[in-house]
Amino acid sequence: MGELREVAAPFVVPGPAGVSIRCGLEGLTGQDEEVLRTVGGLLGSLASRDLKARCAAGLDHDSDQWARRKRVVTGQSSSRWAGSITKATHDQWALARRGQLAHIQHLRTSIDMIAFRLSLPVGAKGSKGSPGGYRSRQEWFAKARRLHLLQDRLERERADREAGRVRVVRGGKKLLRHRHNLQAARLTGTRWRERWEAGRWFLQADGESGKRCGNETIRVTPDGEVSIKLPAPLAGLANAPHGRYVLACRTGFRHRGEQWADRISANGAVAYRIHYDVERDRWYLTASWQNPPVRTMPLEAPRSGGLIGVDTNADHLAAWRLDPHGNPVGEPRRFPYDLSGNAPHRDAQVRHALIRLLHWARRHHLAIAIEDLDFTAEKTREKHGRRKSFRKLISGLPVSTLRARLVAMAAELGIVIVAVDPAYTSKWGAQHWLRPLTSKNRATTRHDAASVAIGRRALGHRIRRRTAPPHTHQSDGCRHRTAQAGHGAQGREESRPRIPGPRTRSDGAECGAKAADQYAQHRSGHTAGHGFWQQDPLPLSLQER
Template sequence: MAELRPIAPAFVVPGPSGVAVRDRLKHLAPADDEVLRLVGAHLGALASADLKTRCADGLEHSTGTWAARKRELTAHSSARWAGAITKASHDQWALARRGQDDHIRDLQAAIAMITCRLSLPVGKKGTRKEPGGYRSAREWFAKSRRLHLLQDRLQRRRADQQAGRVRVVRGGKRLARARHHLEAAGLTEAEWRQSWEAERWFLTADGESGKRYGNETIRITPDGQVSIKLPAPLAHHANAPHGRYVLACRVAFAHRRNEWADRIEANRAVAYRIHLDAARDRWYITASWQILAAPAVPMPTALAYGVIGVDTNADHLAAWRLDTHGNPIGNPRRFPYDLSGNAEHRDAQVRHALTRLLHWARACGVNAIAIEDLDFQAEKTREKHGRRKRFRRLISGMPTSRLRARLTSMADQSGIAIIAADPAYTSKWGAQHWQKPLTTKTRTTTRHDAAAVAIGRRAQGHPIRRRTAPPPAHQSDEQGHRTIQAGPQALGREGPRPRIPGPRTRSVPPGRGANAGDRNAQHRSERSAEHVQLMLSP
């Protein structure tokens, strides 16, 4: 029998530490649009040059080199614009560095897997824990060539890592590659050029506590007036004192407006980012600020009114409500989403599905949602799953990180706790113990619905299986209660069934009526010892 891996305990996911809200800049004047484009292009060129300098410094970066870069940028913009640009360059370099480390680990894992399988005889069967040999000599030869390719790639990545070299594309690698495949991307050269330039613009200003309305560079007043501190070379476009340009439009953040208004009236830091959606030709502004993470809710408090187990899939969320004893209540729910299309469409689909899930949880009166603690970063490589292309596409399409981040942020405002449970064997054991019992003539229970029940039970601390085995000595309740649907602390768990009101008939089913708890009132071939003793007594 294969040894099972240990199951990690469930935990309450901590709340978000930041907030971001967005609004559209409507009714912009032609002069406003021109100024935004000029400022974005000018600061974007400075950001590109600064990122190039930062990548060239590599591991030699120091406080002195950062100060020199900032002084050079200040002469062409302002001190605050220069600080925002250098900070963005540092963050971009650090992100590329982390991605480089992850890529090296993936290459090492792939090389180790291929080396192991090449050392085995061709056609040897594998097990759950150990891989087998390749199926044919042709596949063995192809994998030996791929091994040399991965080793050469790993050597180059290690050399870049030691030298501090990273590869970054401002504007995005996907959009850069689309330039050579315009027909497949559905773009013309002019449309691509407009999107490329818009992605490389820079209109981001960090907040600063103690300053007026929390930001001196991009300022928004409580009544929604937006003004921008122009860089020094563009100061002649100012229409307000102190080199500022006031836009003709007004903004009103519909989501979290009160929180945003409280922060700017208290002069607390709020960061802003202005960006252009080139496809729609619309300007947007995003406000973001940090918040203190709410203290984690104790597990017993979160599970006081049951839980909703959610199974994450590539195209839908399967959910089922469970009571405090781990029993499914009602019918399962399914919340579909479509992850095809661009990133904004995928994100909107995930938000819509999570919104319906949270609305259902509030309607049920449940304070907790249990999800799987999924992480497919090391589980979707072609070397691990081989020819299982369909399964690789399935796990690659699951929005695990995006869904968990979105759900945590949205649930924090709803007062619903998110519980992360270990995903080990939930689909397999859920289908084994729950799919058939929950299937009726009017309800077809899928494997995903059964997995949702398993996830919810694991979050509650219950075993996934429905019933424990009888005692080994004899089949009685002497050694403890057989079932695990109710714990010993549940009152009345072994008492008679409640009497169902209504007219009595000649055929009363067992376990009902006034004698439901009397063993001698049942149809049994034997009498209890107490009843026999009473009959023999004079």
Template structure:
């Protein structure tokens, strides 16, 4: 079958036939299913012809206003360089046709004005929107890769940890010491519907996340480096169909690509961290302490804190053991030695001289000699081996 398909493609290539559907395969199939597409033949014909009514020109750096074919001046005047057979239709000098309307770019208009002022390349496309009955002019350009900042400079003002989920992004701001500040934020999105709808939902959620990061003055966002491309198989997760459907629906690749490109324009650094055990350890160490009468901290909010602390190279656990002053352990109980439900775990230890092997009796005279330590670990341990 593959050999036969290859032979047909090679025959079309040698014959010069290019099988390209302008407007996409869906628009071509709608012609045979007009009732299902809720279109009439006239409406479909308008969309079919509109996909062919466009004019596109790539820009070139060094040319006036960054494009010689389609030129847009800073005040919004559009002129098109006509080819030689259509030169008699020109209404402007140098064989150009000037449109009678003015254009304006509401989105990134300042950035576009800076590019054409420096005669940097800008690509334009003029196309017809049949649904709205309007002609549109779109501008596009490429940005040079942004220089990578050192991790210390990116984390100088704290970080925002983001936990990725199937229907929302859970985010929490952390200071330079890894402590949560303020309340958690949630940016939801709906991945049901068409591909355009899903892409718009993801873009809107990331836009709100970046705006919040800029308002907080944070220069770094930490996100999990999730990749289920090789793990959403039955061999990996067995019969857990619900979990396989959950990870398959998470837009990990789309989120990472979108967030990286959008953050580049805002000057925010994206830090990808290892996602291992962030949800489990975040819920274990941070969910209960951050829950109050006025704030219900979810497992995803606690995972966002864990993600941010890992990006800052802090341990995820909430309390680290204090260093002992000396062998007598005046620092008191450590968090690794006592459970959080044990009463008095932060208090000092009581003196227990009976644990020492050479503890002096009550009638013994005090000397300045070395005394035995009063901790259990200071006493010698006797190991017995049996043959």
């Protein structure tokens, strides 16, 4: 058996760092749309040139070069638009660098796995911790060729990273590739061109604290009036003083509208982005702002009243409520979702499952414990080989989406999220809790048992229930102890003391021969001197019905 890895300590997940809300711009006139397209096209061309200059600078870029780039863009637009464009360029370049590093780490993992499997004999069986050798000489030869291919890619990526080269496509690399195969993408040339131009427009402005309504470039008043500060070359299109263009429509945010109204009333910084959805032929306005830093709650606070352990699966969330001592309370709950279909459908399914989970937690005033999952290194085909169904399963888990949604939605309801290490939760949960929690009236699954293990780890308890019981007829007979001792009970992991009385079942307690004269017998360590020990009663949730 391999050595178990160290399990990380649970921690309270901090709330989201920012807020983003969206609403539609309904009632735009033809002139409004034409102005938005013209402004977006001009600023988009400036953003493309600025990104090209930033990528050309590479690692030699400094604050002076940033200032020069901003002066160039300011001469063709305005200082505020130039600040938004250069900041967006910097963020995009930094994101490309992080993606480049993640790709290098993925290549290293794949190369190490292929090299390990090539070193094993053909047909060698693997274990649960590591895969075995390849099945045939043909597969071994194909993987040897792939190893050289990945090594070449790794060398190129390393050289690009050392030189500071990144590859960025404004508008999206996926859409760019669709241009070479329009039939497979089910697009026409005209339709593709509309998507490409709309994806490269730039209509976003950073917030400014202390300014009117939190933004001078794109301003939204409390009554819903939207106005845009036009760039200098397009000042002739203005229909309001000071080179501004006011849209004919009125807008409002239904979700978190009160928070937005309070923020702009206090002139807090709010960033806005206007974008066009080609599929729906609609314009949207997105508002975003940062949350003030909040001190993280200590872990003892959510543990005091128990919590809800949640196991994440490909098609549902398995949850079980636990008391402060780690005992399951009530019945397990399941919150299903369907991840088939398009992205909006999948996102709606995840949100629907999470809101039911959060409402259940709020009714009982409990925190939620969930695994800190990350399958970045587990999705590679080099580790799992031909197990396509398993690779598809772990790739289909909505890990990042669920984690981001859960943290944001829980923060709105005031529910604490505790993250735990996912190591061995499914295995140990099934080993220690699956059978005791199964009865004639309840069919417990491995996922339900895993949720109990996750909750116990978040509470600071061991996953296992108790140590193994004594042999038959010494104490408990053939039944396993199902009661869980409290967290502070002394000797909760020790063997159960023997109750005074006869050692056989033929006589009752204190009824055997010389039962009343135990102290007269000169025995070493006789049990008459021990105090009476009684096991805690079963919790109500585990009593047989």
